[in-house]
Amino acid sequence: MHLPPHLQRIADELTSAPLTALGLVDPAGLSREAVMMAKSFAAVTSMARQPAPGGSTPTSPKPASELQVELFQLFSNLFSAITGRAHELIDDEEEIRPLILSRVREQPSLFTSSINRAIEELEGFYQKYAMEIFRHAKTLGGMRLVTGGQRTFGPSALNAVRITGLYADTQFIPDPIYPFVGSNLSLNAVHLQLAIQLFYVLRLRPLVEAELPVAPVFVFPSFEEQLEERDAHTKLGIEQLAVRLLGPLCKGEVSSIEDVFDYALHHENAFLAALMSSGLFVAPGDQPNLVLPPTEAASRYLRALEGVRASDVLEEMKRLPTGVLLTNGVLERLRPQYHLLENASEIGAQPLLSQAAHWHYFEKISLASAMDLRSKDILSEQAFQTLRSIQDDSLSWLANIPVAMLADLLVNSEHRWFREELNKYTNQLATAGPIETNAMVREVSHGLSSLVQRQKKVLAEIERKYAPKKAAAVAGGFIGVSAAATATLLPSLAPLIATAVPAAAIAGAAWGYGREKVGEEVEKRQAAKSMLGVLATVRPAS
Structure with a gap:
């Protein structure tokens, strides 16, 4: 902020104000004049960020379908730069690590230079087209779903796309590669983890290159890391969501995430008893509603991060008190859920998740926020419950359909026929009243x-x-x-x-x-x- 000399004391007061755990300014000790000035400045900044009205928004020189094809070509180039092999020639994730180790050992200079070149090309693409791709996502119609609830795109997410592709028109997928380019993710073996993400997302390439009139999948940048680092609205939204869910576990008034951490630290036994019985903590890879002793839950959480988080970050987490550590675990679950809801609102799509744990948190958030699970203007209750049902474990065989074969089915609009046929079998449930999930699965x-x-x-x-x-x-x-x-x-x-x-x-x-x-x-x-x-x-x- 640049203020005239007579207001410099307000600027000094704002810049010296303490920050909350999520990086927000703590207004508790600020004067009324400083708070009013900050609000005015925030309002002006917010208005400046709004897209230009009317038809003044710049248009892309390329159709969105071409941009998607180009994006996936850049993904393919980056994968080849990391592994030294085309993604089509690799059948299993387990093949990736030996390839990378071989390149690091035998061709270290080529390994580094080829990766840097591929990342620079991808970064240039993002700088030029990221906002345009996001804006175009808002223009698509039909049965629109947006995936989320997780930071990565792995086998479960890929299988969910395969299955849901039999039913939906378009699935929006937050770009899992974008965060690697623009943010420090504090990961261990970052090239390996990047290659694994590329391996799974590139399996969708036949759906992108089919270039259908309605895109079956649409990968868009979600800007999650940058928003968490720099955007006050995002920081405040995540904090409010966390307080809404974790606050009731704390005795007394809780108005910030600092209050939750403070309670978890100083009243650890009471907090952990309430936390574990609430079902709000689910370790990565675990099923929801698994009741564990807090120490076992903490051990599972840390074991799941071995080899994934940077070693210095992981060592710091190991030193945290159990209550604080598990609170952090809940926050890590809630952040992608918040972004899923934001993306769904921005794009006008129905949130859809691929794992039981993600559905578990989505339902907890919906209950705490008095929010419906489905967007009524996008999906009927029948369609929503059908989509959830075809992702049931008993129907996991649907994910065996090869992506190329799925692309052929979509070319012939067979997914619309399939949707109509399934609706015939579930129509009776839909007209009988509230739909019970197990009944719909049957x-x-x-x-x-x-x-x-x-x-x-x-x-x-x-x-x-x-x-x-x-x-x-x-x-x-x-x-x-x-x-x-x-x-x-x-x-x-x-x-x-x-x-x-x-x-x-x-x-x-x-x-x-x-x-x-x-x-x-x-x-x-x-x-x-x-x-x-x-x-x-x-x-x-x-």
Whole structure:
């Protein structure tokens, strides 16, 4: 702030004010004049950040679909720079670490220079197009979902995209690579973790390169780390969310996250008893509602961060009192949930999560905030519960559909047909009143079984259709063979027919049968490429 000399004391007062745990200015000791000045300055700053009105917003020289293709090409280049191999040639995450170690050991200079070059190219792309991509995300229509609740994009997130892609029109995915470029994430083995993120997000490339009229996936920068570091609105929102959930566990008045940490430190036993019984702490990788002693919960939390967090950060966390450590664990769960809700509001999409623990926190936040789980102007209750149901563990086989095959289904708009078909099976529940999740899972599972059974009937009908034709071709061929064989036994006809006739007749029979068999296989192959065929292919035998 640049203030005239007679107001310099206010500037000094503001700049010397203490900060809260999340970096916000603590106004408790400020004069009324300083508070009013800060509010005025914040209002002006907020107005300056608003996009220009009307049509004055600059337009991108490239369509959004082309920007997505370019972004994924840059992802691919960066992955190759780190591992020395194209992502298509790697089938398993376990292959990545040995490749990186080999490059570091055998080609250290090339390893460093190629990564720096690829990151510079990606950083230049973000600087030029990040805001444009985010703005375009707001313009897409249809059934729009935004994923979140986690900082990373791993196997569970990829499987969720595969499954939900069978039902939804567009899935917005916060760019998991953007934070590596613009922020210090305090990670251990950062190149390995970056390569793993790239490995999973690049599996979506066939959906991006299909360039459909409605994008099935849309990767956008969420700016989460920068907002947490610099944006007062974000810091305040996260603090209010944390206080709303953790405050009731503390006796007495709690108005800030400092109050929560202070209570957790000085009344540790009472706080931990309330925290563990509330279900608000879930260690990474654990299922919700797993009741553990606080010391065991802390051990699980720290073990999950081994090899992930930078060693100095992890050592500092190990020295924290248990109450403070577990409070930090809850905060780490709430931050991505806050950003998910913000993204959903900004883009106008329905929040969707991929793991039970993430749903657990989403429901806790919704209950504490008197907030509906679904956006009523985007999804019906029936559609929302169906989407949750197809992510149930019992239906995890749906994630076996290859992404390239999913892209083919979307090209033919089969996801809309699938949505309509499933709705037929869940409609009765939807019209009977509030929908119970387990009941919806049963109906969806029954619906999928019925669809697979329908595919079996389709294949059986194709076989019945071609069976008479194949039999006729074989019978006709063998009549010809018999006649030719008889003719060769008659001396008067033998010179006219010669010995080649039986072979030709047999070949004709084989050709007639083969032609019908090919027709049958073509129809079966076409049927297998439909949604019914794909479901029947990936569904495990019961």
